[in-house]
Amino acid sequence: MTRDILLGDELPDWAGAKEFYQKYDPKEVIGRGVSSVVHRCLCKQTGSELAVKIIEITAEKMTELQLEEVKNSTLKEIHVLTIIKGHHSIITLIDSYESATFIFLVFDLMRRGELFDYLTEKVTLNEKETRCMMRALLEAVQYLHSLNIIHRDLKPENILLDDHGHIKLSDFGFSVQLQPSEQLRELCGTPGYLAPEILKCSMDETHPGYGKEVDLWACGVILFTLLAGSPPFWHRKQMLMLRMIMEGRYQFASPEWDDRSDTVKDLISRLLVVDPIQRLSAEQALAHPFFRQYQKDVRRFSPRKTFRVLILTALACIRIHFRYLRSRPVTRDLLARDPYSLRGVRKLIDGCAFRIYGHWVKKGEQQNRAALFQNTAKIILLGLEDFDT
Ligand code: ADP
Ligand code: MG
Numbered sequence: 401m402t403r404d405i406l407l408g409d410e411l412p413d414w415a416g417a418k419e420f421y422q423k424y425d426p427k428e429v430i431g432r433g434v435s436s437v438v439h440r441c442l443c444k445q446t447g448s449e450l451a452v453k454i455i456e457i458t459a460e461k462m463t464e465l466q467l468e469e470v471k472n473s474t475l476k477e478i479h480v481l482t483i484i485k486g487h488h489s490i491i492t493l494i495d496s497y498e499s500a501t502f503i504f505l506v507f508d509l510m511r512r513g514e515l516f517d518y519l520t521e522k523v524t525l526n527e528k529e530t531r532c533m534m535r536a537l538l539e540a541v542q543y544l545h546s547l548n549i550i551h552r553d554l555k556p557e558n559i560l561l562d563d564h565g566h567i568k569l570s571d572f573g574f575s576v577q578l579q580p581s582e583q584l585r586e587l588c589g590t591p592g593y594l595a596p597e598i599l600k601c602s603m604d605e606t607h608p609g610y611g612k613e614v615d616l617w618a619c620g621v622i623l624f625t626l627l628a629g630s631p632p633f634w635h636r637k638q639m640l641m642l643r644m645i646m647e648g649r650y651q652f653a654s655p656e657w658d659d660r661s662d663t664v665k666d667l668i669s670r671l672l673v674v675d676p677i678q679r680l681s682a683e684q685a686l687a688h689p690f691f692r693q694y695q696k697d698v699r700r701f702s703p704r705k706t707f708r709v710l711i712l713t714a715l716a717c718i719r720i721h722f723r724y725l726r727s728r729p730v731t732r733d734l735l736a737r738d739p740y741s742l743r744g745v746r747k748l749i750d751g752c753a754f755r756i757y758g759h760w761v762k763k764g765e766q767q768n769r770a771a772l773f774q775n776t777a778k779i780i781l782l783g784l785e786d787f788d789t
Contacts, residue, residue, distance in 0.1 A: 412454055416499035423495075424506065426452055431513070433571070435470055440509060450494060453505040473573055474503050480549055480575045481505075489540040491560065491570040510560035510568060519556055524629040524656070527664055527693075533559075533567050534623055535691055540569040541619060542682035545612045548578045554618035555593050556625065583609030591638065592631050593618040596646045596674045613676035616685065620671025627664065628656045632672065648674040663690045 414421065424441045430451065431438035441452040455474050459467055481493035495506035512518065515533070519525065525533070537559065544551060551572065558571035574588050587602040595617035601607040624632040632650035635641040644650065650672060652665055667690045673679040680688070 413499045413502045420497040420504045449509045451507045451509045455503045458501045477572045480572045487543050489536040491568045511563050512561035514557050515559040516556035525626045530626045536567045538682050538686050541615050550612050551575050551615050552589050555590050585609045593621050597676050599646050613679050616671055616679050624668050
């Protein structure tokens with residue numbers, strides 16, 4: 401990312417991307433990914449507000465190989481976005497342009513931003529709202545899977561909210577369309593959302609590979625996180641976290657889960673299944689009793705309950721705050737390196753439970769990170785053997 405784009409005081413490739421600038425007028429930055437910056441933008445002809453994702457493809461900060469990878473994955477992203485255009489719970493790609501140094505992807509504007517931010521603000525969601533969002537997400541996943549497309553990076557940062565609070569799935573940078581009976585082996589995604597088979601596959605050359613089921617695991621992680629306000633698999637030491645994932649070790653701990661229905665716990669436990677064959681498919685998940693509950697979530701006011709929630713929220717904030725300050729001081733260097741930190745120190749602290757979910761393996765970083773990851777994975781395997789004996 402160039403300094404100019406980060407600061408937003410100069411538009412990328414003004415000279416080379418005339419065609420794009422003739423039609424669109426980019427405004428302020430509204431989001432950042434590891435390899436992209438997203439601006440609000442105006443269509444000059446209609447005056448409509450849109451979003452443009454700008455991906456840099458210059459050799460300035462990347463090796464030839466990384467550059468090639470970013471280009472290829474962006475072209476794949478465009479290909480998938482073109483195939484899936486029109487689904488009510490999936491972002492619509494409106495236009496795309498490529499100059500020598502940047503690729504511009506124009507989308508409909510999702511004014512209410514990421515589900516991640518919404519959740520950070522609300523701490524947890526009730527079952528009714530969760531049901532509504534998860535139904536839309538699973539319908540999007542079901543549609544993708546019917547076309548043999550796997551998303552591979554489902555997480556609250558990649559789920560956006562429109563003006564009415566409806567969700568749309570976005571960021572198809574890791575998505576891939578499978579050939580019939582094709583299995584994948586590539587290690588990619590975001591650590592806390594990685595399915596056990598992705599980890600196992602990267603450690604064991606004889607592993608048959610993974611498929612669509614990885615998206616359903618991620619849906620289980622998201623469902624758990626929306627209701628608990630914290631992720632199911634978390635440990636300060638990332639290696640131990642990965643071990644928890646491989647063993648499918650999580651808890652419906654008290655008090656967060658005390659008031660949650662057995663139905664939703666049952667659905668989570670059928671999604672967070674280590675064996676991908678036993679895991680629910682999107683279709684099966686949508687047929688689960690959790691989605692057949694239409695009765696209103698009547699939340700009668702209870703002073704005792706409200707007081708307890710307030711105390712728990714305050715304690716959680718304090719715990720998160722101190723844990724974060726101890727383990728990762730906020731330095732200029734960290735702010736510069738970490739895209740999440742740029743969104744504000746409040747979010748840094750509030751959202752630190754999610755920070756471990758930051759992209760580890762991302763476009764243009766895949767080579768280095770995959771090697772690092774593979775080593776880590778091997779260490780975990782050794783660790784597991786130690787642990788078992
Ligand atoms: P990356 O592949 O680099 O992660 P994303 O497609 O996830 O890029 O976009 C990065 C961020 O930009 C998102 O997490 C979101 O905050 C914001 N964003 C992306 N697309 C839109 C959109 N259509 N409307 C509003 N914000 C968006
Ligand atoms: Mg993203």
